Amino acid sequence: MKPVRSLARAMLSGIFVVSGFHNFKNPGRLVPAAKPVTDRVTPLLERADPRIPTDTETLIRVNAAVQVGAGLMLATGRFARPAALVLAGTLVPVTIAGHPFWNTDDPAARNNNQIHFLKNLGLFGGLLLAAADTGGKPGLRWRTGHRIGHSRRSVRRAVRTARREARIAVRSAATARRLPG
CATH class of the missing domain: 1.20.5 (Single alpha-helices involved in coiled-coils or other helix-helix interfaces)
Incomplete structure (x- = not known):
């Protein structure tokens, strides 16, 4: 069963490593979509610690770096369960910012966003399974x-x-x- 788990973790983490790398290199293309979400999160971050950077581009880069790191941890099986939970946490703002099908009037764009939203929901479910997986050992x-x-x-x-x-x-x-x- 170990090879199946290893392969499944690598396949699940692949999207996070690749997209995280691209988003880290080029966060500017995501700023318009992410801005509404980061504007809501900024007051919370400022209250938590005023030294935390709150500009949208930096938050995108931080999220991308976390996705790359946690994705590699999940793929290699090192701290796989916590890494899966971290990835699930990074997926929430990405999905809300990137695929708000409920705000789209164009039927084709709405359908496209809805498909990607559901895809991310499926990834979220897979990450929850990976977080609960004890590798055959008692939890x-x-x-x-x-x-x-x-x-x-x-x-x-x-x-x-x-x-x-x-x-x-x-x-x-x-x-x-x-x-x-």
């Missing part, structure tokens, strides 16, 4: 539950043993008192 939730169950059983055994030993000690003490001495 943290299962391991934690299993460990808790094991601990509970151990405690129950210890309590039963302590009760048994206490009963034996009480019987031994009673027997010792009855013996003539």
